[in-house]
Amino acid sequence: MAQRRGIxxxxxxxxxxxxxxxxxxxxxxxxxxxxxxxxxxxxARFDRIDGLAPGADVRIAGVKVGQVVNQRIDPQSFLAELTLRVDGSLRLPSDTSAEITSEGLLGGKYVALVPGGGDRILRDGQRIDITQSAVSLESLLGRFIFSVTEMNSNRSQTPEAGAPAAPQAPAPAAPR
Structure with missing residues (x-):
């Protein structure tokens, strides 16, 4: 019985x-x-690729046409270099640009390709030269908070319009 139970x-x-x-x-x-x-x-080379990892989408007009297959740092320029694999049937002009974009406030990042209007076509192994790096949400929020606090501190140091002026000492009387 124990053997049947085990099987x-x-x-x-x-x-x-x-x-x-x-x-x-x-x-x-x-x-x-x-x-x-x-x-x-x-x-494609970028100043920063915050949050983008191999496997991320490559899209044109919001449609997935490929993916990021590798990322590395260029030892001479210290730029992040991404290797992208895109659909071979696409004939991308040589002035195509690549930008790192976010799916939303909390969404993941992807590479958006914006085809240019050039006559020459990108070939296998070539580099996209026109790039726009990822925008850091934390940096933008930090700048916004700094500007608001700076604006508030400047406002508190200047007298507001309509406020009573500070009393002035009376002018000395002229001798007769």
Missing amino acids: AELLTGAAVLLIAAGFLAYAITNSGRATVSGGLTLT
């Missing part, structure tokens, strides 16, 4: 693991994070 537990555990593996495979294939095989490999 039943073993078979139940195996079934649970198979179902979990099926769910995992389904989630990976339908997550929209599938790797772009083949395609065009491009690089």
Whole structure:
């Protein structure tokens, strides 16, 4: 009896693991994070890439056309260099720009490509030269808070309009 119970537990555990593996495979294939095989490999350099990681989307007009496959620091310029893999059927002009954008206030970051109007087409391995780095939300909030506090401190140091003027000493009488 104990042996039957052990076999039943073993078979139940195996079934649970198979179902979990099926769910995992389904989630990976339908997550929209599938790797772009083949395609065009491009690089772009940025001052800062705050919060952007390999696997992040590359989009044109909000439509996913690729992903970030690698990131590294350029030892000469100390700029962050991203390697992007995009759909090979796209014919991106050589004056295409790349900017790091956020999906929203709390959303993830992605690389937005803005095709230019040039006649030459980017080829595999080339670099996108026109880039705009990530905007740091923390930095913007810090500047805003600093400017508000600075404005309030300046306002408290100057007399307000309509306030009574400070009393002045009477002028001395002229001798007769």
